Amino acid sequence: MRLRRLAALRAPAQHRHFDSASPPVADAPVRKGRARRHRPRRTMQIRVLGCSGSIAAGSRTTSFLVDDEVLIDAGTGVGDLALDEMARIDHIFLTHSHLDHVLAIGLLADSVTRLRRAQGRPAIQVHALPQTLQALRSHIFNGVIWPDFTRLPDPAAPVLSLVPLALGEVLVAAGVSIEALPAAHTVPALGYAVWDRARADAGAWVFTGDTGPNPALWQRLAALKLHSLVIETAFRDEEHVLADISQHLCPTRLRGELAQLREPTDVYITHVKPGELDAIMSAIAAHASPHRVRALVAGQSMSV
Ligand SMILES: [Zn+2]
Ligand SMILES: [Zn+2]
Numbered sequence: 001m002r003l004r005r006l007a008a009l010r011a012p013a014q015h016r017h018f019d020s021a022s023p024p025v026a027d028a029p030v031r032k033g034r035a036r037r038h039r040p041r042r043t044m045q046i047r048v049l050g051c052s053g054s055i056a057a058g059s060r061t062t063s064f065l066v067d068d069e070v071l072i073d074a075g076t077g078v079g080d081l082a083l084d085e086m087a088r089i090d091h092i093f094l095t096h097s098h099l100d101h102v103l104a105i106g107l108l109a110d111s112v113t114r115l116r117r118a119q120g121r122p123a124i125q126v127h128a129l130p131q132t133l134q135a136l137r138s139h140i141f142n143g144v145i146w147p148d149f150t151r152l153p154d155p156a157a158p159v160l161s162l163v164p165l166a167l168g169e170v171l172v173a174a175g176v177s178i179e180a181l182p183a184a185h186t187v188p189a190l191g192y193a194v195w196d197r198a199r200a201d202a203g204a205w206v207f208t209g210d211t212g213p214n215p216a217l218w219q220r221l222a223a224l225k226l227h228s229l230v231i232e233t234a235f236r237d238e239e240h241v242l243a244d245i246s247q248h249l250c251p252t253r254l255r256g257e258l259a260q261l262r263e264p265t266d267v268y269i270t271h272v273k274p275g276e277l278d279a280i281m282s283a284i285a286a287h288a289s290p291h292r293v294r295a296l297v298a299g300q301s302m303s304v
Helices: 076-080 083-087 104-120 130-137 199-202 216-222 237-245 251-258 277-285
Strands: 047-052 063-066 071-074 091-093 123-126 162-165 170-173 174-180 190-196 204-206 228-233 268-271 292-295 301-303
Touching: 047 076, 047 162, 063 076, 071 174, 076 104, 091 174, 104 123, 123 130, 130 162, 130 301, 174 199, 174 216, 199 237, 228 251, 251 277, 268 277, 277 292
Parallel strands: 071 091, 091 123, 123 162, 204 228, 228 268, 268 292
Antiparallel strands: 047 063, 047 301, 063 071, 170 174, 174 190, 190 204
């Protein structure tokens, strides 16, 4: 499968510039002197707000904050952000329409409306596949489940703006590049590769999103230099039938997927259901792997 790469020139938000960007290439030669041409910048920080497959005390669903302004998925982990941290988010990238990944968008919009309006901030751009955006319009922002924040507080200056994103597209926001990767799930879905434009040599942080076995992803990742990989393992092997039906991974399927990663990689397991972590990590550890595999932890910060 060939990925479509679209030039991603967009009408820029008032404060942010969007354009296309080159991804970190596997085995790319290091360009000497590059660092001297760039103003020193602290490393890109990815804060894990939630990485659980569902909720319980201490378990929050999928959400990552990239530096201060970019959110990837909007699960219940968003609720741990302070109000001023929420108000700094200008872009939300969604993997797919399932509730555990989108339910905080409407609540976040409600929380930050006054602050952003007072500061004259533009609409928060919600980037996702067209099918995902349509699902939000039909099933959440429909005036029944939640008000339509794409028209509030004022249709001319709403707090949310829904922006279609295509597979293979690369966007740049606040110095961070984000590429939409393939995912194989029960609804149209994406994963994301994220890298620091000023430090592409550090490689890309990759999040698979919710996915079953996904050959197109490994084909794309073969050409990318990876910093680390966050990959889901939602079910135990005992529930492999459920994993297959719902297009998620179990430890056995994970092994087949990671065998397609060429270089030894730092791998973080995500989307484990509450109470299942020990069983899933034990099953993963029972088989030798060239990769360094560990559980992702809510609250941890990843420096890329
Ligand atoms: Zn899902
Ligand atoms: Zn999910």
